Amino acid sequence: xxxxxxxxxxxxESPLQRERAITxxxxxxxxxxxxxxxxxxxxxxxPLELLPPRLRRxxxxxxxxxxEPEIVRHYVRLSKRNFDLDSGFYPLxxxxxxxxxxxxxxxxxxxxxxxxxxxxEPADSQGALRLMWSLQEALGEISGLPHVCLQPxxxxxxxxxxxxxxxxxxxxxxxxxxxxxxxxxxxxxxPATVTMAGLEVVKLATDEHGGIDIDxxxxxADETVxxxxxxxxxxxxxxxxxxxxxxxxxxxxxxxxYYDGANLNAIMGxxxxxxxGFDIVHFNLHKSFTQPHGGGGPGSGPIAVSDRIEPYLPVPxxxxxxxxxxxxxxxxxxxxxxxxxxxGFHGNYGCFVRAYAYIRSxxxxxxxxxxEAAVINANYLLARLRQLGVAEHLPLAYGQLCMHEFVxxxxxxxxxxxxxxxxxxxxxxxHGYHPPTVxxxxxxxxxxxxxxxxxxTRETLDEFxxxxxxxxxxxxxxxxxxxxxxxxxxxxxxxxxxxxxxxxIRQQL
Amino acid sequence: xxxYTAITQADREQMxxxxxxxxxxxxxxxxxxxxxxxxxxxxxxxxxxxxxxxEHLKALAARNVSAEEQLSFLGAGMYDHYVPAxxxxxxxxxxxxxxxxxxxxxxxxxGLQAMFEYQTAISELTGLPVSNASVYEGxxxxxxxxxxxxxxxxxxxxxxxxxxxxxxxxxLRTYAHGxxxxxxxxxxxxxxxxxxxWEQAIDERTGAAFFAQPNFYGAVEDAQRLASLARGASxxxxxxxxxxxxxxxxxxxxxxxxxxxxxxxITLGILRSPGECGVDVAVGEGQPLxxxxxxxxxxxxxxxxxxxxxxxxPGRIAGETLDADGRRGFVLTLxxxxxxxxxxxxxxxxxxxxxLNALAGMVYLSWLGREGIVxxxxxxLARTHYARQRLCEIDGVSPMHEQPxxxxxxxxxxxxxxxxxxxxxxxxxxxxxxxQALSGREEDEGLLLVAITERRGAADIDRLAEALxxxxxxxxxxxxxxxxxx
Numbered sequence: 001x002x003x004x005x006x007x008x009x010x011x012x013e014s015p016l017q018r019e020r021a022i023t024x025x026x027x028x029x030x031x032x033x034x035x036x037x038x039x040x041x042x043x044x045x046x047p048l049e050l051l052p053p054r055l056r057r058x059x060x061x062x063x064x065x066x067x068e069p070e071i072v073r074h075y076v077r078l079s080k081r082n083f084d085l086d087s088g089f090y091p092l093x094x095x096x097x098x099x100x101x102x103x104x105x106x107x108x109x110x111x112x113x114x115x116x117x118x119x120x121e122p123a124d125s126q127g128a129l130r131l132m133w134s135l136q137e138a139l140g141e142i143s144g145l146p147h148v149c150l151q152p153x154x155x156x157x158x159x160x161x162x163x164x165x166x167x168x169x170x171x172x173x174x175x176x177x178x179x180x181x182x183x184x185x186x187x188x189x190x191p192a193t194v195t196m197a198g199l200e201v202v203k204l205a206t207d208e209h210g211g212i213d214i215d216x217x218x219x220x221a222d223e224t225v226x227x228x229x230x231x232x233x234x235x236x237x238x239x240x241x242x243x244x245x246x247x248x249x250x251x252x253x254x255x256x257x258y259y260d261g262a263n264l265n266a267i268m269g270x271x272x273x274x275x276x277g278f279d280i281v282h283f284n285l286h287k288s289f290t291q292p293h294g295g296g297g298p299g300s301g302p303i304a305v306s307d308r309i310e311p312y313l314p315v316p317x318x319x320x321x322x323x324x325x326x327x328x329x330x331x332x333x334x335x336x337x338x339x340x341x342x343x344g345f346h347g348n349y350g351c352f353v354r355a356y357a358y359i360r361s362x363x364x365x366x367x368x369x370x371x372e373a374a375v376i377n378a379n380y381l382l383a384r385l386r387q388l389g390v391a392e393h394l395p396l397a398y399g400q401l402c403m404h405e406f407v408x409x410x411x412x413x414x415x416x417x418x419x420x421x422x423x424x425x426x427x428x429x430x431h432g433y434h435p436p437t438v439x440x441x442x443x444x445x446x447x448x449x450x451x452x453x454x455x456x457t458r459e460t461l462d463e464f465x466x467x468x469x470x471x472x473x474x475x476x477x478x479x480x481x482x483x484x485x486x487x488x489x490x491x492x493x494x495x496x497x498x499x500x501x502x503x504x505i506r507q508q509l
Numbered sequence: 510x511x512x513y514t515a516i517t518q519a520d521r522e523q524m525x526x527x528x529x530x531x532x533x534x535x536x537x538x539x540x541x542x543x544x545x546x547x548x549x550x551x552x553x554x555x556x557x558x559x560x561x562x563x564e565h566l567k568a569l570a571a572r573n574v575s576a577e578e579q580l581s582f583l584g585a586g587m588y589d590h591y592v593p594a595x596x597x598x599x600x601x602x603x604x605x606x607x608x609x610x611x612x613x614x615x616x617x618x619x620g621l622q623a624m625f626e627y628q629t630a631i632s633e634l635t636g637l638p639v640s641n642a643s644v645y646e647g648x649x650x651x652x653x654x655x656x657x658x659x660x661x662x663x664x665x666x667x668x669x670x671x672x673x674x675x676x677x678x679x680x681l682r683t684y685a686h687g688x689x690x691x692x693x694x695x696x697x698x699x700x701x702x703x704x705x706x707w708e709q710a711i712d713e714r715t716g717a718a719f720f721a722q723p724n725f726y727g728a729v730e731d732a733q734r735l736a737s738l739a740r741g742a743s744x745x746x747x748x749x750x751x752x753x754x755x756x757x758x759x760x761x762x763x764x765x766x767x768x769x770x771x772x773x774x775i776t777l778g779i780l781r782s783p784g785e786c787g788v789d790v791a792v793g794e795g796q797p798l799x800x801x802x803x804x805x806x807x808x809x810x811x812x813x814x815x816x817x818x819x820x821x822x823p824g825r826i827a828g829e830t831l832d833a834d835g836r837r838g839f840v841l842t843l844x845x846x847x848x849x850x851x852x853x854x855x856x857x858x859x860x861x862x863x864x865l866n867a868l869a870g871m872v873y874l875s876w877l878g879r880e881g882i883v884x885x886x887x888x889x890l891a892r893t894h895y896a897r898q899r900l901c902e903i904d905g906v907s908p909m910h911e912q913p914x915x916x917x918x919x920x921x922x923x924x925x926x927x928x929x930x931x932x933x934x935x936x937x938x939x940x941x942x943x944x945q946a947l948s949g950r951e952e953d954e955g956l957l958l959v960a961i962t963e964r965r966g967a968a969d970i971d972r973l974a975e976a977l978x979x980x981x982x983x984x985x986x987x988x989x990x991x992x993x994x995x
Binding site: 021023025033038042047056058061062063068082083100101112115117118121127128138157167189192193194272286296339340343344349351353361368369373377380403429440457492494495504505506507 | 536557578583599601636638802830942970
């Protein structure tokens with residue numbers, strides 16, 4: 001990176017590059033403020049009598065001292081230093097970056113939803129409870145697992161719920177099963193969750209088709225195994241054809257089968273985890289059911305389970321009495337076998353409103369079409385890359401077809417063109433794209449994981465494929481351009497090693 | 510073709526031809542084996558147009574009674590504070606709303622810098638040097654802090670004040686069952702953690718000691734004393750253990766227990782900060798800082814600590830660095846803690862957190878500003894005092910405790926709380942939370958928890974007092990009538 005490099009292909013510094021990063025703490029002056037405090041309308045009492053000095057703060061919190069116009073300008077300027085889904089193609093594998101309908105933002109902001117207190121009387125929150133209950137019903141139908149709890153805050157939180165549920169299930173049968181099987185293609189959250197839940201990770205190998213190595217599974221599935229955590233289609237974008245056999249082996253060993261729902265967008269209306277033999281599934285509402293991702297959350301990770309897991313569901317659950325439009329809903333806390341509570345209140349309701357609006361907008365046909373289009377788009381992009389000769393340098397890691405995403409290996413590209421997957425990704429930024437996921441899954445050398453989603457046009461896919469082909473052609477001429485990319489972004493490659501070695505994680509004031 | 514998908518029938522035919530399959534069905538059947546295909550349509554209602562969905566969601570909203578329509582004193586973890594317009598305006602910007610986690614820092618400087626600023630603000634508020642970029646929300650932040658303590662010193666006994674929010678305590682229990690820790694509860698005395706019981710409960714086996722500031726009942730704890738007792742107790746104990754240990758290494762594995770406080774951020778303009786009090790880890794619910802109620806979420810949890818815990822913290826952390834041309838920039842840093850790098854040895858499983866809500870919190874704190882957070886704190890303190898006076902003038906109503914209270918307080922009613930609340934609600938005033946219904950504790954019978962925000966002025970508090978006065982009188986009359994009949 002220290003070489004002078006792609007400077008030759010560069011125009012001079014762009015306006016965004018010239019703009020130096022100044023934090024809001026470095027702006028403003030003493031005495032400046034946006035806040036006008038409401039009137040002190042109660043009788044004045046000596047504040048020190050109400051709160052003695054011993055309990056009072058000595059050193060003030062040095063928050064910014066800025067006016068409202070400065071705040072607005074500061075954050076609007078910051079926003080322009082972000083790439084976002086509304087601005088361009090974002091084929092980040094495993095993240096399902098599909099369009100976020102603005103209708104969802106509008107309905108979630110209705111005061112009846114957004115200013116509703118979580119401890120409001122059940123009688124005065126029947127709309128919210130009905131919405132949650134209807135969402136539960138829909139998620140149960142989509143997954144083929146009837147009992148749903150919406151509480152977990154994100155996918156990884158749903159996983160924690162799931163692993164705790166398997167523990168509770170086995171403990172209820174006086175079984176001390178400590179091992180959780182996870183394929184080497186699994187999301188990092190799976191093994192991290194297992195450890196947090198006090199169990200032990202055992203890795204499973206991948207076979208030559210990109211699925212679970214059945215022999216390895218047979219060898220490891222014994223009476224010490226609590227569950228197998230599986231994503232299907234997996235992170236290679238491959239639907240495990242042996243799923244029925246896998247379920248049989250896992251259940252035969254008395255273990256639980258857990259479905260990581262990160263890739264549910266591939267199969268809605270085509271196949272259901274419950275019908276595949278899974279006992280527990282988590283959903284990522286912020287993926288399959290399109291929540292704006294907010295630059296790292298909020299998310300929402302409901303779970304659905306089979307009958308035998310139901311007694312252990314987290315509290316509270318929603319109970320309904322009556323029928324049809326006369327259904328009356330309430331929260332139920334008294335569940336003796338429950339694993340307990342996972343967070344405050346009932347979950348990320350604002351996300352439920354959006355997911356519910358999405359499901360009602362699309363209906364059964366629309367959800368199925370979303371999955372169909374997602375799989376067509378992924379396979380078409382793969383076919384275009386082949387047509388353009390990209391596959392020669394970036395071959396598909398496993399199989400011939402894919403589900404909603406696919407994983408290429410940049411190993412030949414690195415060898416023959418002297419650019420790594422990271423260089424390709426960085427050069428894509430100059431072309432106005434967010435790059436795909438890189439270096440995951442770990443078992444693929446120089447992995448590039450592409451998930452276009454169903455909301456992209458064919459033209460976008462064609463242009464993106466062409467951009468990759470152009471970058472490879474450019475690298476054949478002069479690899480330094482990609483090696484030193486990006487050239488046009490507000491900042492260029494950042495020194496992550498220095499950042500981690502001597503962490504500066506707050507503004508010094 | 511359905512809503513939001515863009516490929517037409519003509520596109521599809523050509524695309525499928527390029528893929529080399531005859532139909533979409535063939536594409537799926539080539540991959541999904543027959544035994545696990547869904548052979549029927551999903552049993553869901555038909556899709557609807559945008560307008561119909563809007564009307565439907567609006568109708569559901571109309572079946573809720575929000576803080577827009579009712580004078581409400583509900584709190585207990587989430588509060589109806591005023592959210593300034595710029596929070597909505599900035600958070601609705603596509604550039605903040607629609608990106609993923611900033612995996613490509615060159616095109617994510619806006620979000621990363623906002624995280625860095627947020628970390629600075631949380632660090633200032635808590636008086637602790639390091640903060641992460643957010644966790645899910647309050648109670649699970651408490652449970653995550655417990656996990657960090659366990660990783661830090663390996664000890665599996667947690668001492669927990671009964672003043673912790675019931676949801677925090679319950680969530681901690683759920684997590685602790687997983688990662689293996691037992692919980693010892695310390696009772697309250699006069700509304701705050703009993704210092705003697707606290708000191709006695711903490712010994713050299715204690716891995717972490719938890720309390721809330723202000724506590725669930727609205728009382729301001731003597732945080733400094735609790736922290737120093739927690740630190741001192743075990744240090745004394747370990748000295749004793751070393752003395753009897755035949756000259757071997759002192760038995761102070763990892764030193765004193767990790768002192769963890771769940772703090773309400775809106776009170777930190779006036780309350781002594783956790784850092785000043787000797788707390789090691791401060792966590793809490795960020796919703797009061799510019800967050801909507803949203804029936805309980807999404808909001809954000811914050812997580813700040815002393816420097817020595819930095820490499821065991823959960824979640825994303827933004828750090829400052831330079832780019833190849835020497836420009837100041839920001840990246841996600843210390844990622845070797847995280848699940849996507851460290852897998853089963855990660856310090857947490859968290860991936861997606863609450864970046865957008867944390868941004869809202871940062872915008873709110875900029876808006877409130879250095880003086881504003883103090884002014885607001887004093888206003889809440891004065892109004893809460895006023896509410897305490899007005900409510901305790903009511904015949905039969907008494908304060909649960911005499912401790913200072915910043916913006917929430919528990920009072921004891923001389924009658925059934927549920928019945929009194931019902932009668933208040935009939936008068937258009939939701940008087941607050943039925944404590945026992947939330948905590949399940951026998952000793953909480955009769956307690957009503959009343960939250961005061963800056964949106965509740967003196968006149969509103971007067972209205973609450975009138976409604977409660979009438980409700981209590983009616984309940985007592987009804988009870989005595991019943992007594993007469995019996």
